Amino acid sequence: MKKMSRFLSLILLLVYSFSLQAANRGLELRKVNTPDSIVQGEYRALIIGNNRYNDAAGQWKPLNTAVSDADSVANMLQKEYGFTDVNILRDANRSEVLKALNELEARLNANDSVLVYYAGHGYLDESSSRGYWIPVDANSDDPASYLRNSTIRDEMSIIARKAKHTLLISDSCFSGSLLRRGGSPIVPKTTGSRYYKKVANKKSVQIMTAGGVEYVDDDFRRSGHSPFTYFLLNELKHNDKKMVTASEISSNVIKAVANNVSQLPESGVLQGAGDELGEFIFVRVKLDVDVKGVPREKIKVIVDVNNAEKITEHNPVPQSLDQNTDMSPRFMPLPTF
Amino acid sequence: MLRIFFIWITLLLSTAVSAETVYITPALDLHFASWEGENAASTDSYSSDSGMLGLGIMLQKGNLYAGLSIRSGQFSFDSPAPAQDDGSLLTAVDLDRAEFDLVTGYYFWPRVALFVDFKSSSTAWSDSSYKLTNSGLGLGVSAYYPLATGAVYGSVGTIRLTSRRGSKEIGAGTGFSTELGWTAKLSATIRYKIALKSQSQIIDFDLSGEQENRIGSLVVGFSKSFSL
Numbered sequence: 416m417k418k419m420s421r422f423l424s425l426i427l428l429l430v431y432s433f434s435l436q437a438a439n440r441g442l443e444l445r446k447v448n449t450p451d452s453i454v455q456g457e458y459r460a461l462i463i464g465n466n467r468y469n470d471a472a473g474q475w476k477p478l479n480t481a482v483s484d485a486d487s488v489a490n491m492l493q494k495e496y497g498f499t500d501v502n503i504l505r506d507a508n509r510s511e512v513l514k515a516l517n518e519l520e521a522r523l524n525a526n527d528s529v530l531v532y533y534a535g536h537g538y539l540d541e542s543s544s545r546g547y548w549i550p551v552d553a554n555s556d557d558p559a560s561y562l563r564n565s566t567i568r569d570e571m572s573i574i575a576r577k578a579k580h581t582l583l584i585s586d587s588c589f590s591g592s593l594l595r596r597g598g599s600p601i602v603p604k605t606t607g608s609r610y611y612k613k614v615a616n617k618k619s620v621q622i623m624t625a626g627g628v629e630y631v632d633d634d635f636r637r638s639g640h641s642p643f644t645y646f647l648l649n650e651l652k653h654n655d656k657k658m659v660t661a662s663e664i665s666s667n668v669i670k671a672v673a674n675n676v677s678q679l680p681e682s683g684v685l686q687g688a689g690d691e692l693g694e695f696i697f698v699r700v701k702l703d704v705d706v707k708g709v710p711r712e713k714i715k716v717i718v719d720v721n722n723a724e725k726i727t728e729h730n731p732v733p734q735s736l737d738q739n740t741d742m743s744p745r746f747m748p749l750p751t752f
Numbered sequence: 753m754l755r756i757f758f759i760w761i762t763l764l765l766s767t768a769v770s771a772e773t774v775y776i777t778p779a780l781d782l783h784f785a786s787w788e789g790e791n792a793a794s795t796d797s798y799s800s801d802s803g804m805l806g807l808g809i810m811l812q813k814g815n816l817y818a819g820l821s822i823r824s825g826q827f828s829f830d831s832p833a834p835a836q837d838d839g840s841l842l843t844a845v846d847l848d849r850a851e852f853d854l855v856t857g858y859y860f861w862p863r864v865a866l867f868v869d870f871k872s873s874s875t876a877w878s879d880s881s882y883k884l885t886n887s888g889l890g891l892g893v894s895a896y897y898p899l900a901t902g903a904v905y906g907s908v909g910t911i912r913l914t915s916r917r918g919s920k921e922i923g924a925g926t927g928f929s930t931e932l933g934w935t936a937k938l939s940a941t942i943r944y945k946i947a948l949k950s951q952s953q954i955i956d957f958d959l960s961g962e963q964e965n966r967i968g969s970l971v972v973g974f975s976k977s978f979s980l
Contacts, residue, residue, distance in 0.1 A: 639862035749810045749819040750894040750907035751853040752929040
């Protein structure tokens, strides 16, 4: 038995070292922050996903996919887009959301890019046209327990004052009421480094919302995601450019969602928060590069974001698998008796 | 049963031209197993530790999956040992155990699947021609939850078993199985898993009465996915 325990320990150690090796394998990436780099500062995100609603009156029923939406968005931002400060709130109550927004604000520096994502119930009071996010501790008999869109806008304005670029993505019912349309920036047909440099230098405070004032379906095509987040993740995953703006992403998400479900996402800017028609820029940091004759573990890549869109990506992994590197059912072991 | 299963696989593959990709995942498992049990005479309890080697293959398309798994290993018992169905007890015996599973399941919820498993487990006494086979159809539920860089997964299931010696039915019983494990990526297509698995089978033999066998295993496995 002693021998067996030793053998087991050895196996576990081997597996652990394999994982470490895997984590370090592939490409080492260093971002070059030259004085005139297009994107400077840190990428930070607050990601909120609410499934476990506990409303005694039963109006706010539990959701299936909001937490998985939040997890996948966080995973995507961290692994593919180099977000270094990602705070995930799962099943957050009202005070936790406000506290996290305050803490995020406290961490900000002048050149930072900040993304706030919310997936959960939303509500529109038709008589007053007030919109709300619904935290998990919301009581449908007491709208004061909701989070008013005006409060969210205030918090976002405070964040926007400190950060260079701010993007709010709200995937909830009736999230369209968050928008006060200030006009979306027009995306030019061809976007080069000049364009990115121009919009990166201007302050941006943008919003993407799931569906105007329409109800948002849950669990689209049994993907474990809402339709809006499904297509948002799809766009981020299939983006083959080194840099892409929030407007480019939202333009495609709007089309894809509208083509597939009866829901029309919207995008715009947060009025009165200092938007200068700049753009939140997603910078893809995960590259898979092959160099003929050089073992993959020896390849090191330095990305100069000024010229980054000139880099050609090559992905040797079958496309269909690479698209699903997150945890999905197909990666689960076969259950047996 | 095999024929039905292969027709099912063929149907699954034949629809590969549609939008959904079919994934094929071969897997290799090592089981560090401990076999314990009691014979009908309740004073006879026995145990043995051994390793089992498992091979499997799984096909998955959308929410549907099907797979085949085999594993085998040899367990050495001193005295006592598991009795044969007529109560005969051999001491210092090596038992070759082999298990065969044909599984198909469907994710009815994003992370929860129901599955059916046709299982056949055979035990052969190495110094005689005696071989016992328990087989039957079981129903189970499996689930997973992403955590950090991997996922915690588990399954529970129950099965109704018929015991045979050759083609002759010699008893019947029930089985119960649970598995709880962790899986994560080593690369985009290669994964590992570490799991604890527990199987129990209680067979009521026509000639000698009830025998209970329990196998607890630590499972370490690797798999690689391909798309078709």
